[in-house]
Amino acid sequence: MAFSREGRLSECAVDTNCVLVEREVNEVKKSYEDLLGIGSQLPRTKVLEQTNNYWHAVVRSLVFRFPDDLEILQIPNEKVIQVRSASRVGVSDLGVNKKRVDSLFSRLTKD
16 A cells, blocks of 8 residues: 555656546545446456555556556545556556556546
8 A cells, every 4th residue: 555644645756657646526436436447447457455445456567467556545525536556567667557547537537
């Protein structure tokens, strides 16, 4: 679990293999549940932890099976959702984590 002391997801230590996005949403609980549904359906995804406010999974790349951590946190009192996607291996992810997070939020707004 990558939490900072402020009860938020940790900042990215290396910005070439990690992305952290924070969005204000109108319906935090619904947006959180929808994101969990979308995240759980990603190919090669294994959920490691799920609570009322936090979700953590490992998503593996297609060819080399590199593991990426995908985390979703809802902060209801601020009407905020945070999504963090970070590679466990290597310095560069070739933009995969940013594309993953952008896709999650894009699919959320389509529903």
